[in-house]
Amino acid sequence: MTLAMSWDEWARHDGTALAARVRNGELTPRELAAQAAAATARVDGALSGVVELFDDVIADPARDGADLNGPFAGLPFLMKDLGPTLKGRLQEMGSLMMRGNRAAEDTFLTTKLRKAGLNLIGRTTTPEFGVCSSAENPAVYVTRNPWNTDYTTCGSSAGSAAMVAAGAVPIAHATDGGGSIRIPAGVNGNIGLKVSRGVFSIAPHLSDLSGLVSIQGCQSRSVRDTAAFVDACRGGAPGEFMPYWSAAEPYTAMIARDPARLKIALSHQWGDYRATPHISAELERVGRFLEGLGHQVDYALPAIDYQAAFAAQTTCYISNFAVVIGNMLAARGLPRPPAELIEPINIRIWEHGKDTSFADRARMQAVFNTTSRRFGAFFEDWDIILTPITALPTPKVGTTEYLTISDNPSVLDWFGNLWRNFAFTPLANLCGIPAISLPLATNEHGLPLGIQAIGKQADDGLLLQLAAQIERAIGGKWNDGKTPRVHVTRN
Structure with missing residues (x-):
């Protein structure tokens, strides 16, 4: 099959640029879908980031209701296999127990994605129920980092992060309950925005009042793609518990201007959790770079009880996931999780959390309140x-201490170990505030390291403005202009 573009040309375009070429009549949505499918085939053998491609919407992008006149003009888009459902499609959530689980309806956000002109062409990998830091169970799949396949993509938006980084698609769906957009964006060299509470709907199954920490979003390679995604897909469904706020102007317009001089607080230690000296030095280097852009930068930290905040966050995750697993068991008439179908840590989470009381949750909420x-x-x-x-x-x-296939007998110790590495992301979920990962640094192994900017509630636009200012200052060359070892442009 002859493709519409060379691989260098495909990789040079972000989603906004591809959509513009469709509107100009230079390309068709079907050509984009064919190129994305070929790109996936080109890189996924080394990465295992895609569970399934949907051949029918690759052949006919309008088949499932994508509005080809929407802002993304039929752009191919991969969906994380968790969260929003697609009517008639499988959603297996990285779990052996959910094999063959087929969705009865589109969720509200799915309809927004389709109206935005995104062609939902396939499913990407996630750890079981999105619980842990890596899509890595050899009985299901092992997703690998395109920069060095000896390393993990982290998670839980593992496959989406790998496919965007490897150039298969310019933008893909992701979710974030404690860092699951930002962490894989950070370790794969992508842009990952966790929006404020009250931006993307999780209707009809949950509301922001009951979902509490989990946020929808995307992985991308350009600030304008992320801005356009938020502009097109934000908004509440009928009957939301909480108000959904709207921005004063579209983010795609706002990012054309630099922000005013900002006061930026650097922080590499939260409570007992501290970054390595190398990572701390990278943060300081980026801080100096932002000073060079005219911002005021210094070390400062919110005066919160970090130990209490992480304990409350742990209670939230354990009790939330216990309910998720309990509902799945009830639907199948099972008294407890089958050991051969559910991963060990998830069984322990269910055991630990199934009897969480209202009083336990009220104490957790009190800490959420004071922390926020x-x-x-x-x-x-x-x-x-x-x-x-x-x-x-x-x-x-294969570093099993971070995985739900771990044999750690203590769920609390297992979560404590997660926080030692991933301390800086979950409190934004707890507070409902926005945070973005930008590919501005490298870790000790030379792999990408995201630098996170966190803002106050509803300051999503300011984070995108700062990101766009940085992107202009570096000439668009995120990751110093380097591409991963596994990439569509490489043989």
């Missing part, structure tokens, strides 16, 4: 907090 208020007070004096995305270097594939 103290972050809010901090943002009265500072515009942005800058941290590394991870405190430690990217783990190698």
Whole structure:
């Protein structure tokens, strides 16, 4: 089959540029879909980031209701195999127990994606139920980092991150309950925005009141693609518990202007969790770069009880996931998770969390409240907090201590171990505030290291403005202009 573009040309375009070429009549949505399918075939043998491609919408991009006149004009888009459902399609959530699980309906966000002109062409890998830091269970799949396949992509938006980094698609779906957009963006060299609470709907199955920490979003390689994605897909469904706010102007317009001079607080230690000296030095280097752009940069930290905040976050995850697993068991008439179908840590999470009381959750919510208020007070004096995305270097594939196939008998110890590496991302979820990972640094192994900017509630546009200012300052060359070893442009 003859493709519409060379691989160098394909990789040079972001989603916005490809959509513009469709609108100009230079390319068709079907040609884009064919190129994305060929790109996936080119890189996925080494990465295992895609569970399934949908041949029918690759052949006919309008078949499932994608509005080819929408802003993304039929752009091929991969969906994380978790969260929003696609009517009639499989959604297996990285779990042996969910094999063959087929969705009865589109979720509200799915309809927004289709109206935005995104052609949902396939499913990407995720750890079981999105629980852990890597899509890595040899009985299901092992997703690898395109920069060095000895290392993990982290998670939980593992496959989407790998496919964007490797150039298969310019933008892909991701979700973030504690860093699951930002962490894989950070270790794969992508841009990953976790929006504020009240931007993307999780209807009809949950609301922001019941979902609490989990956020929808994307992985991308350009700030304008992320901005366009938020502009096109934001908004509440009928009957939301909470108000959904809208920006004063589209982010795609806002990012054309530099932000005013910002007060930026650097931080490489949160409570007991501290970044390695190398990662701390990378953060400081990026801070100096931002000073060069005219911003005020200094070390500062919100005055919160970090130990209490991480304990409350752990309670939230354990009780939330216990309910998710419990609902799946109830649907199948099972009294407990089958050991041969559910991964060991997820069974322990269910055991630990299934009897969580209302009083336990109320105490958790009280800590969420005080933590959010103290972050809010901090943002009265500072515009942005800058941290590394991870405190430690990217783990190698097979580092089971971070995985739900771990044999750790203690769920609390297992989560504590996660926080040692991934301390800097989850509190933004707890507070419902925005945070973005930008590919500006490298870790000790020379792999990408995201630098995270966190803002106050509803300051998503400011984070994108700063990201766009940085992107212009570096001439668009994220990751110093380097591409991964596994990439569509390489044989």
